[in-house]
Amino acid sequence: MPVPRSGRARAAFGGCPGAAGVVILPDSTKAFVPCSGGHQVMVIALAQSDAHPAEPDRLETLMDVGRAPVQLALKPDGGEIFASNSLSDSVSEIYDSSDEVGDTYLIGNQPVFGLVSRDNLLYVANEHSQEVTVYSIDDGKRIGSIHVGDGPAALAFSAAGHLLFVADSRSGDVAVVRTADLNRVAFTLLPAGRNPNAIVDKAFKLP
Known part of the structure; x- marks a missing residue:
């Protein structure tokens, strides 16, 4: 959504202790916010710039x-x-069109980060272990785990x-x-300094 020209926050919502990283749907109709200090996910309906009359x-x-x-x-x-x-x-499965929670699956020791691949596999970093769990969304079951460094975050x-x-985060490396690879094992560990807790991949190549 575009930033208001005033530069001011366009809305504020309470009732979500420990609000963490926001997920916005590709069509910009909703925002989902995990309330890490509790046990809920907040859903915000986002105003559309072309709506008539305008709605907040x-x-x-x-x-x-x-x-x-x-x-x-x-x-x-x-x-x-x-x-x-x-x-x-x-991990809990949420249907973003209906705002309903489906099944919840035991996944590992303190899951802190999930990522879904193009072939519908959910990878989950379990920070109190040395494992990343692999879960098949299509089959509805856990299919394996990957041994990595200490404290995957x-x-x-x-x-x-x-x-x-x-x-x-604890071993200070990137697996x-x-x-x-069907065995899904880490083939190398790269030193990364103290307590790495975030990572991104460059989406383009330099000429």
Whole structure:
């Protein structure tokens, strides 16, 4: 959504303790906010600039998920969002069109970051372990785990999706995994300094 010309916040909503990273749907109709200090995800209906008459952003609902949802992962093709419930050792499936919570799955020891691949696999970093869990969304089951460094805290795919990068906060490295490898093992660990807790992949190449 465009920033108001006044430079002021266009809306503010309470009731979401520990509000963390926001997920906005590709069509900019809704924003989903994990309330990491509680057990809910806030849904905000976003005002559309071409609406007549103009309408403000509004709170749509608060959905109950697991304890301490710290991050949300949106499927690349939309439709579903997965909340990492860090203190419930689970992920909750959210249907973004109906604002309903589907199933909740036990996934690992303190899940803190999820990422969905193009082939509908959900990768989840479990910070109190040395594992990234792999869950098949289409089959509705956990299909394996990847041994990485200590304290996996964030994930990113390469631009082509062939590599998964895992920032390991306690061991201070980045694990690199070939996603096409059926064994899904980290083939290298790259030193990254102290406490790496975020990672992004450059989406373009320099000439």
